[in-house]
Amino acid sequence: MTTSxxxxxxxxxxxxxxxSQRQKEIIDASKEMVREAIIGRLDVEVMLxxxxxxxxxxxxxxxxxxxxxxxxxxxxVVKEKYNNINLEFQVFFSDHIDNDFNTxxxxxxxxxxxxxxxxxxxxxxxxxxxxSIHFAHxxxxxxxxSRVPKELLDEKSPSWNKGLIHYGTSNSEVVKAYVAQFEKxxxxxxNARAEEIVQGGIMVFISPFSSYIRLVEFFGSSLxxxxxxxxxxxxxxxxxxxxxxxxxxxxxTKVVEKNGCFSIEKMELTHPKSKLVDDFDAKTFIINxxxxxxxxxxxxxxxxxxxxxxxxxxxxxEEISTWMKANGGKPCQLFVALKxx
Amino acid sequence: MTTSxxxxxxxxxxxxxxxSQRQKEIIDASKEMVREAIIGRLDVEVMLxxxxxxxxxxxxxxxxxxxxxxxxxxxxVVKEKYNNINLEFQVFFSDHIDNDFNTxxxxxxxxxxxxxxxxxxxxxxxxxxxxSIHFAHxxxxxxxxSRVPKELLDEKSPSWNKGLIHYGTSNSEVVKAYVAQFEKxxxxxxNARAEEIVQGGIMVFISPFSSYIRLVEFFGSSLxxxxxxxxxxxxxxxxxxxxxxxxxxxxxTKVVEKNGCFSIEKMELTHPKSKLVDDFDAKTFIINxxxxxxxxxxxxxxxxxxxxxxxxxxxxxEEISTWMKANGGKPCQLFVALKxx
Numbered sequence: 001m002t003t004s005x006x007x008x009x010x011x012x013x014x015x016x017x018x019x020s021q022r023q024k025e026i027i028d029a030s031k032e033m034v035r036e037a038i039i040g041r042l043d044v045e046v047m048l049x050x051x052x053x054x055x056x057x058x059x060x061x062x063x064x065x066x067x068x069x070x071x072x073x074x075x076x077v078v079k080e081k082y083n084n085i086n087l088e089f090q091v092f093f094s095d096h097i098d099n100d101f102n103t104x105x106x107x108x109x110x111x112x113x114x115x116x117x118x119x120x121x122x123x124x125x126x127x128x129x130x131x132s133i134h135f136a137h138x139x140x141x142x143x144x145x146s147r148v149p150k151e152l153l154d155e156k157s158p159s160w161n162k163g164l165i166h167y168g169t170s171n172s173e174v175v176k177a178y179v180a181q182f183e184k185x186x187x188x189x190x191n192a193r194a195e196e197i198v199q200g201g202i203m204v205f206i207s208p209f210s211s212y213i214r215l216v217e218f219f220g221s222s223l224x225x226x227x228x229x230x231x232x233x234x235x236x237x238x239x240x241x242x243x244x245x246x247x248x249x250x251x252x253t254k255v256v257e258k259n260g261c262f263s264i265e266k267m268e269l270t271h272p273k274s275k276l277v278d279d280f281d282a283k284t285f286i287i288n289x290x291x292x293x294x295x296x297x298x299x300x301x302x303x304x305x306x307x308x309x310x311x312x313x314x315x316x317x318e319e320i321s322t323w324m325k326a327n328g329g330k331p332c333q334l335f336v337a338l339k340x341x
Numbered sequence: 342m343t344t345s346x347x348x349x350x351x352x353x354x355x356x357x358x359x360x361s362q363r364q365k366e367i368i369d370a371s372k373e374m375v376r377e378a379i380i381g382r383l384d385v386e387v388m389l390x391x392x393x394x395x396x397x398x399x400x401x402x403x404x405x406x407x408x409x410x411x412x413x414x415x416x417x418v419v420k421e422k423y424n425n426i427n428l429e430f431q432v433f434f435s436d437h438i439d440n441d442f443n444t445x446x447x448x449x450x451x452x453x454x455x456x457x458x459x460x461x462x463x464x465x466x467x468x469x470x471x472x473s474i475h476f477a478h479x480x481x482x483x484x485x486x487s488r489v490p491k492e493l494l495d496e497k498s499p500s501w502n503k504g505l506i507h508y509g510t511s512n513s514e515v516v517k518a519y520v521a522q523f524e525k526x527x528x529x530x531x532n533a534r535a536e537e538i539v540q541g542g543i544m545v546f547i548s549p550f551s552s553y554i555r556l557v558e559f560f561g562s563s564l565x566x567x568x569x570x571x572x573x574x575x576x577x578x579x580x581x582x583x584x585x586x587x588x589x590x591x592x593x594t595k596v597v598e599k600n601g602c603f604s605i606e607k608m609e610l611t612h613p614k615s616k617l618v619d620d621f622d623a624k625t626f627i628i629n630x631x632x633x634x635x636x637x638x639x640x641x642x643x644x645x646x647x648x649x650x651x652x653x654x655x656x657x658x659e660e661i662s663t664w665m666k667a668n669g670g671k672p673c674q675l676f677v678a679l680k681x682x
Contacts, residue, residue, distance in 0.1 A: 052544050053470045088470045092458065097449070101442045105461035108438070117433065118459040122447035129394045129429045131454050 004122065005057045005243060007062045008291045009100035014310075017063050017103060020290035021284055023140050023150045024066045029270065030206045030335050031073055033149060037079045037202055037337040038135075042264050043087065045290070047134055047200050053088045054134050056114070057196075059123045060141025061093035065102040066111070070139055078135070085334050086096065089114035089324060094127055096120070098165045103194050105291040122146065128196040136193060136203035145243040149177035152209045158224040163227075165220040166242045182245040183255055190259035203262065209269060209332035215289055216242060218320055219297075222312040223338055232305060242293070252336055262338040282320040286313050308321055345463065346584060348403045350441035357650075358404050358444060360632035362625055364481050365407045370611065371480070371547045371676050372414055377676040378543055379418045379476075382606050385426065388541050390451055394429045395419060395475050397455070398537075400464045402434035402481025404444040409453070410482055411496055413574060416455050418477070430455035436467055437461070463487065465529045469537040477534060477544040483648045484548055486584040487526045489619045490518035493582045502574065504568075506561040509554040523586040524596055531600035538681040544603065550587050550610060550673035556630055557583060560638075563653040573646060581641045583634070593677055603679040610675055623661040627654050 007016030044054065056074055061067040071091045079087065091112075093104060097120040108116050121127050123138070124146040151159035151173075158173040167175045193203060223240075226232040247255075249267050256262055290310045299304035348357030385395065397415055401410040412656045420428065432453075434445060449457055464469050464479070465487040472588040492500035499514040508516045534544060564581075567573040574664075588596075589607050597603055630652045638647035 051472075053473060089475075090470050098443075098448050101446060102439075105438050105442060105459075108461065116461065117469065118442065118446075118461070120449065120459070127456065129431050131392075132394060132431075266662065325431065 002335060004098050005296055006096060006098050006100065009063060010103055014287065014291055014294060015063075015103075016291040017107070018064065019284075020066055020288050021061070021240065022288040024069065026206055026208060026333055027070050029333065030204075031333045033266065033268065033337070034070075034073060034137075034204055035077050036267065037204055037245050038074065039081055039137070041337065042078070042135070042202055042340055044078070044082050044087070044134075044198055046199050048087075051056070052086060052088060055090045055092070055132060056132050056135045056137065057094055057119075057128065059093045059094055059136060059138040060144065061095050061099070061104065061118075062141075063100045064107045067093060067104075068107075068109050070137055071114065072109070072112065075134055079113075086102050087233065090117065092119045092120065092133075094116045094119040094334065096122060102134070123192070124185050126192045126195065129149065130195050131198045133193075133197045134201050136197060137207040138204070140208055142189070142205050143188070143246045145178075145181050145242045145245055146188075147181070147240045148243045149181040149269035151177045153239055154194050160238075161241055162238050163224060164217075164243070165223065165237065165240055166213065166216045168217045178245045179251065182247060182251065183258075184246070186255040187258065189254065190261065194259060194340065195244070199340055202265075202341045203229060203338045203340070205252075205334070205336040205338075207334045207336075209249060209334050211250070212246055213319070214323065214327075216244075216284060216293075217294060218286070218313050218316050219309060221307045221335035223301075223318070227303065227311060236301060243297065246336065247332065252334065256336075256338060261341055263341055264336065266335070266337040267341050269332055282317040282324065283314060286310075286317060286320065343435035345439050345445065346637055347439050347440065347441065350404060351444055355628065355632055355635065356404070356444075358406065358448070360625075360628050361403070361407055363629040364467050367479050367547055367549060367674055368407050368411045370674065371545075372609065374609065374611075374676045374678065375478070375545055376415060376418045377410075378545055378606065380417065380422055382678065382680055383419070383422070383476070384541055385423050385428070385475075385545055388533070388539050389428075393427060393432060394670045396431045396433070396473060397476045397478065398433045398435055398460075398474050399467065400477060401480040402436050402440070402445065402459075403482075404441045405448045407480070408434060408445075409448075411448050411478055412455065413450070413453065415476055415478060420454075431458065433458045433474075435460040435462065435464065435467065437463055437541070447595065459500075465526050466535070467536065469535045471536050472539045473504060474538045475533075475542050476540070477538060479545070480547040481535075481549055482544050483527070483530070484553075484585045484587050486519075486586055488522070489582045489584045490522040492518045494580055501579075501580050502582055504565060506559075506564065506578065506581055507514065507554065507585070509558045509559045514590040523524055523588060523592065524599075525641060527596040531596065531602065534604045535600060535602035535681065540681055542681040543606075544679045544681070546593075546675070546677040546679075548588060548675045550589070550675050553587055555664065555668075556626060556636075556661070557585075559627070559654050559657050560630070560650060561659070563650045564642075567646065567649065567652060573642070577642060583637065588675065590675065593675065597677075597679060602682055604682055605677065606680050607676065607678040608675055612673060623658040623665065624655060627651075627658060627661065630650050 103119045151157040152161040159177040167178045227234045314341045400656040432455045442459045493502040498519040529601045568575045
């Protein structure tokens with residue numbers, strides 16, 4: 001069964017809505033590449049025969065506000081390219097059924113230049129009618145797996161992920177299990193999108209890369225601190241793993257080629273300038289990640305432990321800053337532009 | 342400014358979700374007429390040239406579950422008529438921006454045979470791209486006005502609605518103000534739908550008629566009881582009016598003809614068999630109406646008075662039963678099928 005891992009909902013102190021500055025940087029950093037993909041690769045005249053309606057989907061929209069920036073950017077660039085055609089735009093904001101769509105809808109910009117629509121459901125499956133989509137956008141979302149690879153929880157398996165919550169410092173068998181799950185999920189993902197996207201349609205992925213793996217581990221070490229202090233049973237940590245895999249360009253090439261319906265128009269690992277890193281604002285990074293992970297932590301450990309883990313990780317801000325400096329201070333991200341053959 | 346009057350949200354005791362049996366009866370009673378409109382009036386082959394995608398909108402979907410029955414019925418009948426064509430269906434559930442879409446999405450039937458989408462916004466305005474809709478459905482929704490006619494609140498106006506909350510027993514000037522607002526709203530409504538619905542597309546309205554006017558008054562009389570007991574200031578009742586007008590066939594003909602883009606294919610005032618009336622279950626009627634009106638009452642009077650008014654109206658169940666019997670026991674409803682010229 002597909003499970004769902006919504007960001008912190010609503011509009012409160014640790015909500016994703018108020019704590020997604022890092023994700024906004026990722027979107028901003030890719031704006032120029034999205035622009036190039038549209039200006040250089042999109043042929044609206046071929047795609048839209050009689051109708052003048054351009055349909056865009058956001059896969060993993062969460063609750064905003066970043067998704068509004070991203071969608072308006074796509075609309076603006078398409079308009080700029082086809083300023084001689086009187087296009088209409090329809091944007092479908094999609095995320096899991098338990099995403100907080102109420103918050104998303106209530107913060108829709110009044111001055112948007114598109115018809116807005118919300119689509120509940122997993123992108124590991126069909127969401128839209130056949131050949132109805134011209135542009136698909138997925139930012140900091142395709143790294144979410146449909147489930148935790150089950151071998152990680154099996155004591156007898158070489159992929160048992162004892163004492164860890166992700167694959168950053170795990171053995172290679174654990175990494176393999178994550179990769180296998182990612183490939184399985186992306187096969188379903190690409191099969192669905194291949195049906196939904198018109199010929200010539202563009203899909204872009206913007207995905208965090210290696211730096212996130214390390215950041216996530218700081219939460220894991222906070223959990224282990226609690227274990228070492230006797231406040232948490234280790235078996236609870238052993239049975240908790242994050243359902244996310246940050247694909248490399250090689251991973252991406254493999255899944256695209258396996259599906260066969262899309263051509264890779266551009267793939268780039270970038271080190272975008274991050275204001276947060278310039279300031280060494282590790283705290284913002286951690287709080288952003290908290291807004292993403294807290295729901296998962298609460299589900300598994302209860303809200304008391306979840307809060308303590310988040311607070312303790314915040315206390316590691318200095319350590320995280322140091323690590324960031326040592327690692328060039330520049331998080332990586334992967335940009336991919338694909339075209340439906 | 343357009344204001345919004347959402348039904349009671351969530352899934353609790355007095356939520357619309359759990360208290361809309363009467364509205365379901367209204368939908369059930371019109372199923373055969375919706376069927377006739379599709380079988381007799383719809384020509385999919387003309388509307389859908391190359392694409393095989395049939396798009397349906399629900400205007401005023403609220404939070405379910407009735408809307409799911411209604412939409413599946415439309416899909417089933419279109420499929421039955423065109424069983425030789427491999428159609429895909431996309432349903433857009435639309436309601437005000439502060440409708441509880443989270444509850445709606447979380448209760449979407451798993452076995453639905455359409456792609457589901459939510460569209461936030463007022464139907465007194467554009468919601469969808471031009472010529473993109475094949476079937477529009479509005480059940481117990483077009484009677485909602487975009488605002489209370491402002492004359493009702495003006496002591497110096499002949500339309501001042503002193504001591505009353507609706508137009509059931511008001512003077513003819515009050516009724517005129519309601520009619521004028523309805524006509525203004527429907528002009529905007531029809532202008533929007535005329536753009537959105539393809540040529541040959543069908544729109545159906547299912548609207549409660551006269552019986553509701555009387556039922557609503559029982560809430561008004563409960564408010565006046567509180568005034569007479571010195572528990573509520575009369576000016577608060579004077580300044581409260583319900584933003585709803587239940588159109589007659591004559592009202593409907595007038596607004597359709599004024600717009601000029603739709604032909605009336607069928608218009609019928611019906612007295613559908615109601616299980617609730619057979620049982621004289623006035624309580625269910627009142628609780629259904631409470632799920633609709635409570636938000637408005639809370640906004641104006643605060644939650645304490647709102648609750649007392651609802652509870653007091655429940656105590657009038659016997660009186661309401663008697664009135665129902667005396668009036669043939671059969672509430673009226675208006676069914677309209679229109680076709681985009």
